[in-house]
Amino acid sequence: DEALNQALQNPNNWPSYGRTQANTRFSPLKQINDQNVGQLKLAYAFQLGALRSNEATPIVIGDTLYVSSSSGPRSVYALDAKTGKIRWQYQPVIAEDVDPFVCCDLDSRGVAYADSKILFGTLDAHLIALDAKTGKPVWNTVVVDYKGGMAITSPPTIVKNLAVIGYAGGEYGARGALQAYDLKTGKQVWKTYTIPGPGEPGNDTWKGDSWKHGGGAAWQVGSYDPQTNTVFYGTSNPGPWNAAVRSTGTSDYGQLTNLYTSSTLALDGDTGKIKWALQSTPAEAWDYDGVNELVLADITIDGKKTPVMMKADRDGFFFVANRDTGKLISAKPFVPVNWAKSYDIAKARPIEDPAKRPHMDAKTTDICPSWMGGKNWQPMSFNPETGLVYVTTNNMCQDMQTAEVTYRRGSFYLGNDFSVNPGHGDHLGQLLALDPATQKPAWTMNLPLPWNGGTMTTAGNLVFFGDINGIFHALDAKTGKPLWQMNVGSGMGAGPMTFSVDGKQYVAILTGRAESPPAFMGEVGKKIMAATPEGGTLFVFTL
Numbered sequence: 001d002e003a004l005n006q007a008l009q010n011p012n013n014w015p016s017y018g019r020t021q022a023n024t025r026f027s028p029l030k031q032i033n034d035q036n037v038g039q040l041k042l043a044y045a046f047q048l049g050a051l052r053s054n055e056a057t058p059i060v061i062g063d064t065l066y067v068s069s070s071s072g073p074r075s076v077y078a079l080d081a082k083t084g085k086i087r088w089q090y091q092p093v094i095a096e097d098v099d100p101f102v103c104c105d106l107d108s109r110g111v112a113y114a115d116s117k118i119l120f121g122t123l124d125a126h127l128i129a130l131d132a133k134t135g136k137p138v139w140n141t142v143v144v145d146y147k148g149g150m151a152i153t154s155p156p157t158i159v160k161n162l163a164v165i166g167y168a169g170g171e172y173g174a175r176g177a178l179q180a181y182d183l184k185t186g187k188q189v190w191k192t193y194t195i196p197g198p199g200e201p202g203n204d205t206w207k208g209d210s211w212k213h214g215g216g217a218a219w220q221v222g223s224y225d226p227q228t229n230t231v232f233y234g235t236s237n238p239g240p241w242n243a244a245v246r247s248t249g250t251s252d253y254g255q256l257t258n259l260y261t262s263s264t265l266a267l268d269g270d271t272g273k274i275k276w277a278l279q280s281t282p283a284e285a286w287d288y289d290g291v292n293e294l295v296l297a298d299i300t301i302d303g304k305k306t307p308v309m310m311k312a313d314r315d316g317f318f319f320v321a322n323r324d325t326g327k328l329i330s331a332k333p334f335v336p337v338n339w340a341k342s343y344d345i346a347k348a349r350p351i352e353d354p355a356k357r358p359h360m361d362a363k364t365t366d367i368c369p370s371w372m373g374g375k376n377w378q379p380m381s382f383n384p385e386t387g388l389v390y391v392t393t394n395n396m397c398q399d400m401q402t403a404e405v406t407y408r409r410g411s412f413y414l415g416n417d418f419s420v421n422p423g424h425g426d427h428l429g430q431l432l433a434l435d436p437a438t439q440k441p442a443w444t445m446n447l448p449l450p451w452n453g454g455t456m457t458t459a460g461n462l463v464f465f466g467d468i469n470g471i472f473h474a475l476d477a478k479t480g481k482p483l484w485q486m487n488v489g490s491g492m493g494a495g496p497m498t499f500s501v502d503g504k505q506y507v508a509i510l511t512g513r514a515e516s517p518p519a520f521m522g523e524v525g526k527k528i529m530a531a532t533p534e535g536g537t538l539f540v541f542t543l
């Protein structure tokens with residue numbers, strides 16, 4: 001898209017969730033840097049009018065900041081990026097009964113910009129386009145029927161003249177899909193199911209009719225490589241969690257791997273045709289969604305510049321693959337992992353520990369990581385100047401026992417009793433700086449709780465992130481030395497961002513700690529809830 005391409009060329013902008021659609025969350029700005037970040041002061045605060053987990057990364061084009069809030073009115077705002085003054089506000093009419101059809105809170109990870117429009121999805125699974133100048137709706141399209149347990153929680157990916165969007169539903173036995181809509185009209189151009197139907201290659205990786213409710217929901221943000229016109233999306237856990245319904249229910253799952261759940265998909269931007277797929281967790285049985293954002297970069301591996309796709313997966317492995325071919329380059333645990341002993345790179349398959357696969361006869365204990373994932377949706381960043389990725393990780397484990405389950409439209413489809421426990425070692429959360437070329441940590445910072453916010457990194461040799469205890473941090477990107485922090489009063493999950501207007505650089509973050517996921521995190525979840533009050537504020541800092 002012309003408008004988005006233009007916005008991307010200006011380093012002062014942050015025009016997309018991950019700044020660019022490569023999702024590196026790297027900004028070339030360096031007015032704020034490792035020498036002066038200690039002088040960062042509040043420029044303004046803006047109340048989003050919605051508490052709970054605000055997960056959006058604001059976007060900035062020119063001197064306008066666009067942001068969406070979670071829950072309640074769940075508005076979209078256009079603000080003067082320098083002052084926070086409202087330019088327009090849009091309040092979508094959302095079905096009042098969405099609550100039971102969303103698995104993990106009333107989330108919005110933000111909005112997208114293209115074709116002079118602001119685009120976003122709603123919990124009742126509409127895709128809406130607003131005029132970026134006025135906030136007036138241009139089109140409003142139903143993507144899927146939310147009453148099947150399908151919601152939209154992430155912004156679309158812009159591919160030429162199309163907006164590509166997936167939807168949630170992995171916990172409701174939805175059949176995942178990606179759909180592309182014309183930016184001008186909102187009309188559907190292509191649709192690709194993440195789970196092949198009868199007669200399509202891969203359908204035989206499902207037991208009987210189980211593919212119909214097989215999950216594989218693409219609920220997170222996608223990435224786009226304009227060079228090869230490829231869209232990248234991760235897919236969720238299969239449905240139901242009880243793998244025996246759709247696979248063999250043992251680690252000897254043979255052919256029954258349940259394609260393409262807990263996978264990375266590379267699709268042709270014009271047609272939606274799947275170019276290649278990599279399944280992180282075959283016949284997944286632990287709620288290891290494979291949806292985490294796919295960071296695209298060209299990095300030097302064994303002396304060769306390589307076009308890669310990087311993913312810090314829920315299953316605890318950090319994946320590096322050639323994004324042009326889908327060939328797996330490396331996969332190493334970035335948190336304590338025991339469901340698999342290691343990863344076979346040539347076969348692109350884990351070497352599973354059969355003792356850690358849940359089943360019906362008895363409880364399987366101390367499976368690491370937990371469903372929270374080595375990392376969940378909270379986005380990581382990659383700095384091409386340090387060559388490091390910055391990931392907030394969870395060191396948690398779980399017990400699981402599977403149970404009978406029948407599909408009921410719009411209801412949870414799990415078949416698994418589980419409990420979550422603290423992991424082993426001296427910390428539950430961590431900020432990890434990892435060299436993706438060698439898979440070796442450069443430095444780490446231990447955190448008292450898991451479920452901390454996403455990261456952002458800059459050419460000023462800085463990493464920013466907000467923790468679940470309500471502290472917003474700036475660190476030296478090379479060494480991890482803490483350089484600045486601010487108590488913002490509520491825990492954070494969202495990733496920070498940065499932009500520049502009239503020669504002045506700003507850093508922004510949304511507060512609003514997690515609300516409903518901690519209910520499934522045992523005693524640690526209670527600590528997360530008790531650590532800070534609910535919040536919902538956009539904080540913007542400058543020198």
Ligand SMILES: O=C(O)c1cc(C(=O)O)c2c(n1)C(=O)C(=O)c1cc(C(=O)O)[nH]c1-2
Pocket residue numbers: 053055103104105107153167168169170171217219236237287289371372376377514517
């Ligand atoms: O399978 C799915 O469709 C799906 C959707 C979502 C979502 O849309 O937010 C989450 C999850 N799964 C999930 O497993 C999960 O841990 C999770 C955490 C969050 C959150 O926003 O904090 N969402 C989701």
Ligand SMILES: [Ca+2]
Pocket residue numbers: 170171236237287289
């Ligand atoms: Ca899920």
